Amino acid sequence: MIRLATKQDAASILAIYAEYVLHDSATFEYEVPSLTEFEQRMEVIQQVYPYLVYEEEGNILGYAYAHRYKERAAYQWDVELSVYVNKDVHGKGIGSMLYEVLFILLKKQQVHHAYACITSPNPKSERMHERLGFQLVARFPHTGYKFEKWLDVVWMDKELLSPDVPQPIVPLASFIEQLPKDLSELLNKDNEPIK
Numbered sequence: 001m002i003r004l005a006t007k008q009d010a011a012s013i014l015a016i017y018a019e020y021v022l023h024d025s026a027t028f029e030y031e032v033p034s035l036t037e038f039e040q041r042m043e044v045i046q047q048v049y050p051y052l053v054y055e056e057e058g059n060i061l062g063y064a065y066a067h068r069y070k071e072r073a074a075y076q077w078d079v080e081l082s083v084y085v086n087k088d089v090h091g092k093g094i095g096s097m098l099y100e101v102l103f104i105l106l107k108k109q110q111v112h113h114a115y116a117c118i119t120s121p122n123p124k125s126e127r128m129h130e131r132l133g134f135q136l137v138a139r140f141p142h143t144g145y146k147f148e149k150w151l152d153v154v155w156m157d158k159e160l161l162s163p164d165v166p167q168p169i170v171p172l173a174s175f176i177e178q179l180p181k182d183l184s185e186l187l188n189k190d191n192e193p194i195k
Helices: 007-023 035-046 094-108 123-131
Strands: 002-004 051-056 059-068 078-085 113-120 135-146 149-159
Touching (some): 007 035, 007 051, 007 059, 035 051, 035 059, 051 094, 078 094, 094 113, 094 123, 113 123, 123 149
Antiparallel strands (some): 002 051, 135 149
16 A cells, blocks of 8 residues: 555654665665654655655555755756665565656646656666656766765656646645545556556
């Protein structure tokens, strides 16, 4: 089941993220944030954008969210995406399903571009993003230093809507009541968006 995250999910989501902070370079964060800080981060994002969890049998196995790309007004139609999946269930398509649902919701919000900032090398993540229609737009060498080595960052872009004159951004709250409880219902049997 894919659903909107709640404050009650924060500890489970943070447990997934903590593994990446402590043992992976996918995030450049060095220290695991406190639960209170993490809840605050979620709350800020959820004021406008979707924050999703993938749940099986009451266990959260992954999460994904969108947040504002930059603060200047001209960037308001752009978001940056993040996705984290429990390492025990990598390779099962959970991250891709979360992203596909995000794309549907972001289009309803009138978002035009979704960006992914990926630590490189990370060939699995880069391939997943390519399969989902992202294109490489930039590579920044030796940008982050973690685990005693310099790491590159690649930026990938997915155009969600055509570059016509944009419509105002629609807050998620304005159509949240119309969404199914299980957001994976927005996908067809092949886990692709229903046209």
